[in-house]
Amino acid sequence: MAAARDLKAKETADADVDAVELAKRHLVQPWPFAGSVGTEARALIGEGEGIYITDASGKRLIDGPAGMWCINVGHRREELAKVMYDQAMALSYNTPWYTMNAPSAELAMRIAGHAPGDLSHVFFTTGGSSAVETALRFMQFYNNVRGRPEKKLILSRGGAYHGSTYLSASLNGRPRDRHWMDGADELVVKLSSPDPFRRPQGMSIEAFTDFLVDQFRDTVARIGADRIGAFVGEPVQASGGVVVPPDGYLKRIREICRDNGILYISDEVVTGFGRLGHVFASGEMFGIDPDMITFAKGVTSGYFPLGGVIISERILQELRRSNHPDALFGHGLTYTSHPIGCAVALKNLDILEESVLAHTREVAPYFQAQLKTLEELPLVGEVRGMGLMGCVECVADRESKDPLKLDKDVGKRIDAHCHELGLLVRPLINMCVMSPPLIISREQIDDMVAILREGISRTMEDLRKEGVWQG
Template sequence: MTLMPDTRQILDQDAHLIQSFADLDALKAQGARTVISKAKGAHVWDSDGNKMIDGIGGLWCVNIGHGRDEMIEAIAGQLRELDYYSTFYNFTHPKAAALAEKIAQLSPGHLNKVFFSNSGSVANDSAIRMLHHYNIRKGRPEKRQVLSRIGAYHGSTYLAMAMTQPSNSVGWTSAADGLVHHLRSPHFWREGGEMSEAEFLDALILDLETSIDRIGAGNICAFIAEPIQGAGGVITAPAGYHRRAWEVCQANDIKYVADEVVTAFGRLGHMFASQDVFGMTPDIINTAKGLTSGYQPLAATIVSDEIHDVISAPDGYFLHGLTYSGHPAAAAAALTNIEIMEREQIPERVRTTGAYFEKRLRELSDIELVGEVRGSHFMMGIEFVKDRATKESHPDAAQVGPKVARACQKRGLIARPLGNVLILSPTLIMDEPMIDEIAGILRDAITEVAAGL
């Protein structure tokens, strides 16, 4: 048996580490941090030997599960053959070329050109930089503003954070001024008021059209949207929203950028969700996370042939790139990850197991503390309220999610708190008995917290 590392020593070392998206002051408290030291399949272990279901898939990303020997061998084998070379200037290498071809084959419609980066944030930044370059080359440099949405999360780099919901920039500066415009939140349960869902959809599309009229279509390069808003609380727009928004963009010569960093590679039951789930083919799809199942950092910005034709026309350089674009080990990981998904038919299985996961979580709606259970397949959110009828939040709403998450963890499930919302985005390899176990843990944890409020 492998001995667990010494927790105290690790935490002493960890005092030098700045964690992401954390209350850094609160992390100074005894017991505030958890050391994850081992993982296999759908489970992880902390440094004290406690086994837990990875209910957040690392961070929306470990789609094929942890510790796959095939993935590890592919990465190690590639490092032995070619440890590093960038797809820079006139250089390429076999794995980056093969992966670009494979992604183009999987992508819908005319999305046949791929730019590699190392995170979803950079993929989203890259999409906007490309569209700015595209419009400059078309002789319309003023066409550079971006439409995003309240509740969006597009990353943590400077431009990507500007496209994220404004509340995430509180206490920070932003590149949003004069560049990014936020449309209404598509959250029907919170924002629909007395409207029917169809009427709310009409109101959202009217908001899009009105914003375009106000800003001027000639000044807008892109509308960017997640098929399901992830870190904004797992918000699903009304049925038909993405198709209608895409039609408005097409009519106004505005590029539709689909942020599929979370939804691609099986999480909703398909390799890509835009066409297969939401019925439209964007001009750009950005992906990361599930592309390698988190085994290596890799992202892709997938653009249409029409965009590529403009940015690759004579008499100009593509002055954008990264040291680790198309890293050989990361590309090898992605190719193997896709091979596993196709061979084991993981997206196809998710259409059944993910639907069952969604069903079991929606059953938690009978608990008074639960206001709404929302999402799709293996991308779910549970919002907690003081009063379900009025949708009133608890006075200390920001602590409800963390309390439920802690109650889950002591029962063997890692879930992600986001204020008064709990997010579940597990590995895609779970079967029905494990899903039942998760549902049972959630019910017990929520019931315990509700009794103590």
């Protein structure tokens, strides 16, 4: 033990050991492979400003993923840094178990003002996973208090991503997320992905929509509405490849949920706070009024960990009217309603409301149109998106839409070329996901798309030389 302590002290004091080496020796990265866990170093980012970041070599890159869908108002906003400092100097923390702070109450009021329907109360968490976990636990509590302990099953979809905590991760519909991980499989029923690009060959969009809705309705009938507590769905499936559902699909699913007493939980961890040009997309973009909305990421533009759940007034009234007034929702987090996070979120919301939301709505059509030009490249099967989120999906050939014949690291190949050219990409196997800071200009969109085009072109040439692909 003493030798280990001496080694740690030496490493800390040794100025010659840089961050990359320290990471390889001591840092466990998210989503590691067993063969490299605890020995991996990833691209080191030193600084950020506006839509740009700078890597360890000093190369300036467009932050194509906006961190992780979250740097909505851009890097290095001095007004957000000042709010963090001022709030920390005033009140750095208070226990939410038996005290409260003013920023959290004000933020809850302002968020409720943007929410659709009767969503009126907010429970704050530390991020997206804990927000989804909280919503699911609240559904369980709600049904227990209402005398329906069997009404706990959760409907989720293929391609979904809802988090990394135990319950939230159990909903995930991407196969690789669950290959080596356990989950509450007995609580989750999976439905088909609402991905029009992957619909059966020869099926129209309208018929595909009917298929999805019929499958949902049939599943409810087969299992029984008295056993299904909630449906959880992203308005746009983000990490599943920016899957935009067919028109009218979500409204029809909402009606089935309402008719069967199934809580509709809209996961807006990604789409909330400006990504689609509005604070929330559920009502403004899709015409639905969920029973709960989860949010995180853009609520502070990534400057402080914060998330939350907005809950319907109707649900809360039903709990208050129940025969179990002493029933306890035994759920909370040490950093629930954190004063610094809530203060930052208030200022971030000011910035969004003042100009950024309107700017996003103005440039989003241009962003989508410019990305769409990449479909001219033979490696690209489809470009899709909404607002300031888009996906370039690469396929071996457009007829079969088969990504598996390609090098499975084609997204990483494209990202590597783009990194050299000045763009950071979010690679997802055969896809490149783009979700830049919402302050991006038309000229910067042109730069981003031009680099991405060149990165894909260089990757095509690599694949041809290697004999992997002959498109």
